Structures are given as C-alpha cells and as structure tokens.
Amino acid sequence: MRYSALAILKNALAGNRDWPAVWREPEPKAEYDIVIVGGGGHGLSTAYYLAREHGLTNVAVLEKGWLGSGNVGRNTTIVRSNYLLPGNEPFYELSLKLWEGLEQDFNYNAMFSQRGVLLLGHNDSQRDALARRGNAMRLEGVDAELLDRAQLMKLVPFLDFDNARFPIQAGLLQRRGGTARHDAVAWGYARGADSRGVDLIQNCEVTGFRIEAGVVKGVETTRGPIRAKKVGIVVAGSTTRLAAMAGMRLPIESHILQAFVTEGLKPILPHVISFGVGHFYISQSDKGGLVFGGDLDGYNSWAQRGNLPMVEHVCEAGMAMMPMIGRARMLRSWAGLQDMSMDGSPIIDKTGIEGLYLNCGWCYGGFKATPASGFCFSHLIARGEPHPAAAQMRLDRFERGHVIDEGGRGAQPNLH
Ligand SMILES: Cc1cc2nc3c(=O)[nH]c(=O)nc-3n(C[C@H](O)[C@H](O)[C@H](O)COP(=O)(O)OP(=O)(O)OC[C@H]3O[C@@H](n4cnc5c(N)ncnc54)[C@H](O)[C@@H]3O)c2cc1C
Numbered sequence: 001m002r003y004s005a006l007a008i009l010k011n012a013l014a015g016n017r018d019w020p021a022v023w024r025e026p027e028p029k030a031e032y033d034i035v036i037v038g039g040g041g042h043g044l045s046t047a048y049y050l051a052r053e054h055g056l057t058n059v060a061v062l063e064k065g066w067l068g069s070g071n072v073g074r075n076t077t078i079v080r081s082n083y084l085l086p087g088n089e090p091f092y093e094l095s096l097k098l099w100e101g102l103e104q105d106f107n108y109n110a111m112f113s114q115r116g117v118l119l120l121g122h123n124d125s126q127r128d129a130l131a132r133r134g135n136a137m138r139l140e141g142v143d144a145e146l147l148d149r150a151q152l153m154k155l156v157p158f159l160d161f162d163n164a165r166f167p168i169q170a171g172l173l174q175r176r177g178g179t180a181r182h183d184a185v186a187w188g189y190a191r192g193a194d195s196r197g198v199d200l201i202q203n204c205e206v207t208g209f210r211i212e213a214g215v216v217k218g219v220e221t222t223r224g225p226i227r228a229k230k231v232g233i234v235v236a237g238s239t240t241r242l243a244a245m246a247g248m249r250l251p252i253e254s255h256i257l258q259a260f261v262t263e264g265l266k267p268i269l270p271h272v273i274s275f276g277v278g279h280f281y282i283s284q285s286d287k288g289g290l291v292f293g294g295d296l297d298g299y300n301s302w303a304q305r306g307n308l309p310m311v312e313h314v315c316e317a318g319m320a321m322m323p324m325i326g327r328a329r330m331l332r333s334w335a336g337l338q339d340m341s342m343d344g345s346p347i348i349d350k351t352g353i354e355g356l357y358l359n360c361g362w363c364y365g366g367f368k369a370t371p372a373s374g375f376c377f378s379h380l381i382a383r384g385e386p387h388p389a390a391a392q393m394r395l396d397r398f399e400r401g402h403v404i405d406e407g408g409r410g411a412q413p414n415l416h
Contacts, residue, residue: 003107022187023067023194028201028223032060034381035219035228037206037242038235039063041072041182041367042359044189044200045374046234046381048106051196053375054382059198060228062221064205068186071236071366074304074336076259076293078272078281079368080117080177081142084133087392087404088345089140094389095372096176102371108188110180111286116271117177118147118156120168120321126276127170134172147171156273160323166277179272179283185370209246209356216246216355230381232357237302237337239360246353251342251398252360253413256297258306258335260314262328264288278317282325290328292318296338296364298414306335338363343403344416348377348386349395357381358395363416 001007001020011018034050036043039061050056063069079099081092103110121127134144152171153161161168194200201223208220209231218227233242237254269284282292294314297306311333319326341347341361346369351358359377362369376387386394397403409415 022191023200026199026201028060028062028204028221028226029199031218031227032199033058033228034230034232035059035226036061036232036234037219038070038233038238039067039190039200039202040070040234040236041068041186041189041370042236042362042373042377043232043234044186044193045370046232046359046377047193047198047200047374048189048196049374049378050382051193051198053378056382057197060226061193061198061200062204062206062219062226063200063202066202067190067200068183071336071338072186072370073183074259074334075182075367076281076283076291077179077182077367078117078177078283079112079180080174080272081368082117082119082133082137082144082172082174082177083406084136085404085406088406089137089142091372091376091389091393092369093140093142094375095369098371098375099180100176102188106188106192108184108191110184110188112178112180113286114176114178115283116173116175117274118271119172119274120152120276121170121172122166122168122277124169130170130172137174143174143176145173145175147173156271158268158324159273159321163320166275166320177272179285181286182367189374206242207245211246211353211356214352214354216353230355230357232359232377232381234359234377236339236360236362236366239339243358246351246356248351250360253300253340254302255299255338255340255414256301256303256306256335257293257338257364258297258310258314258333259291259293260311260330260333261285261289261291262325262330265290265328268324273321275317275321278320280314280317280321282318282322289331290325296340296414297335302337304335304337306333340413340416342398342411342413343405344407344409345404346373346393347395348373348380348390348393350380351395
C-alpha cells in the first residue's frame, strides 16, 4: 500500500483497522541468490537497492534480533557530507543527495530535517583546518560556509563565547546537513525491500559460513542452513566475529559509543552543533529532547552499554560549550557497538573468498552513510565491481598503504 494523505483519511474514517503489516514475516527458504547478514540500516538499504536498482529480489536479509535493533536505532542521527578527503567526500555527498529524495523514494516519513550542521573551531589550527575542509568541500561542489566569531555570535548566541579555555574562533556550517528519525530509516528501507519481494528474516542469527574450495556456498543459522550464491556481511560492531567464522582477520576493532537524551524542551537549538575541542555534538529532536554524544569508551568490548567516566566527560564537554544545558534533566543514555577501522574510513569490498562481500568500518559515521552504503554495496554485489563513489574503500588499502586517514590520526582506532 502507498502511504498518502488520502490513505490516512480513509483509514481514519474506517477506525484505523485496515493498515496492513509494514512487512511480511516469511519463513527462510532453503536457497537464495543473495543473503545479506545483518538487518541494520546498511543491510536493509543494500537489499532495497539490490531490488530497486538491479532487479534482484531472490534476496534474504538475516537479522539475529529485530530489524533496527543495532546501531541504526541507537545513533544520534546526524547527517552531513562535510568530509575532507577525495576517498570520502564524493561518497558522503552521494549519500546526502540520496537522503534528499529518500522519503519520496521509499514512500515513508523518515523525518529528514536539513537544519544545518555546524562544526566549531577553538584555536588557530582548528580554524585553518575548518577552512581547508570547507575549501575541499567546495571544490567537490558541496555547500560549506566558514563563519567568524561575530557571525557565530549572531547565529548561536547561547554558546559560551567567554570561555577562556575553549574560545570559539570559527565555525564551518553545512546548511544541507541535519538529522533524520533513525528507526524510520530502517523501517522505510525494510518496507521498500519487502514490497519488492525481499525476505526479511528476524530472530535468525548467522552462526557460520559454508565455504567450499574458496567459494562461499551459504550460511549456517539458528534457523537451519541457507544456501546462497553470494553473501554480504553487514553487521557493524559484530564484523570481526562474523569474519572470524569465515577465517578472516580484519583491520577492525569494536568499541562502545554512548548517546544521551534529556527531557523534552521547547525549541532552543536550531542546528546540529559539534564542539571541536571536547568532541561533543548535540541536536534537538522533534520531540524536544536534546540528543548528544561524545567520544568512544576507549576499550574494546562487545557489550552494548557504556561506563560512567564517559558520561562525566561528555556532560563536562557539553557544559563547557553550552552552559544552559546544565539545567536540563537527562532522561536516558544507551550505547552501540562501533566497527572502528584503522584509518577511520569504511570498507566496501569483496573478500578473498569468492562470493563473500564485506561492508564495515563505519566508526562514528555510518548513519549518514546508510543510503550510499546500500547503493554502492548493492552495485558491487550485483555487478562485481566497485561503485565509483566507493572505489577507494578497499580492504587491501591497509596493505598498500593507501589509507583514507580523514582524521589524520594514523592507525589508532580509538582516536578516530
Ligand atoms: C551512540 C551512537 C551514536 C551514533 N551517532 C551517529 C551519528 O550521529 N551520525 C552517523 O552518521 N552515525 C552515527 N553512529 C554510527 C551509526 O549508527 C553506525 O555506523 C551505523 O548504524 C552502522 O550500520 P548499521 O545500521 O547497518 O548497523 P546496525 O544497526 O548495528 O546493524 C547490524 C546488524 O547486524 C546484526 N547482526 C550482528 N551479528 C549478526 C549475526 N551473527 N547474524 C545476523 N545478524 C547479526 C545486528 O543485530 C544488527 O542489527 C552512531 C552510533 C552510535 C552507537
């Protein structure tokens, strides 16, 4: 069924009894052309674009929990394309362009809101880095505005401009950036894939791979074996565990990232704002809660919960930038499992096992990448060659020394 104002009216008059389920609950078949492991944002968008762009519908998405139970439903929902390096910028800009037409495309309200993303700089070198980033973006045809202190005082007067330790010197604004409703993105892609014939199988954990003579033949699951000609691994923070089942050791570590939300407030925060020194980012949800986060918990873990020292660190950073938030009451905090790559950039590639494909390394930034990740990964799986926008996101770049070190931090995943 197509969602429309007319459908809402019709169903309201009929007592809202006729809305069909948003997707089916099929039993797994014995064999598919393509199996996608992981029903997060990227797995679902891959399945959606396999069907929509390439006409491939004999596809199953296998999810160990419920659709959207991982990072896609846990993130702080920031969408932007303000990247510096040529290996990243065209990809994230493709993603932003897909976001701009996404709701019409999959006929679902994902509450995409282009309210602007502002990065702050607090010293000369940060101001220069923001200018360089903005110029690199403009060279790629992407919108970027460098703002000075006076312009910022006008735009965001509630920030602490008297902070002697972290003086605000400059800002880089991308007006087309913003936020989206994270669950709705997963649901929209799920509905779009299901309606084109893709089987979305929940409560189905992949426990092993069938590999014969270097060729993938299918997967073992908690609901029995499933044969497949091609298999895509799209499991974010669980990537190294799945890879180990296929005998691979990857340049990925899993770390925890926490997020926080306050009670609902009247609109006070018009943009997404990122505090350069303390690594703190904040926006206000449409319900009114201030949604914010900071750095990773610095240790490796598989637990989807964080620790108190990072709560203190994030709140301190927030107070340093925007003292007024100290009066808001925090309602909840939670955590997700980040797949941190060694250079802070993602991997969308084939593996050494024929028919087995890999999509991982999203670090802090995979939500904004959801559309382009599925678009480019489906291209790779369907056609056997990388999409031009993701051509540098190769697994062997670490061996070749061609890393995409966006943060300039080298091979230290907890710093990216
Ligand atoms: C607190 C937090 C804040 C963030 N903020 C932002 C942000 O503001 N902007 C941004 O761009 N990004 C952000 N991110 C990052 C972003 O959420 C992730 O990079 C992205 O969601 C990862 O891709 P995914 O949606 O496919 O992952 P997930 O939703 O984690 O999907 C992976 C799925 O694989 C499933 N799975 C795992 N193992 C198996 C198995 N054996 N068998 C079957 N299924 C399996 C999991 O259950 C899970 O559902 C944030 C992340 C967190 C945790």
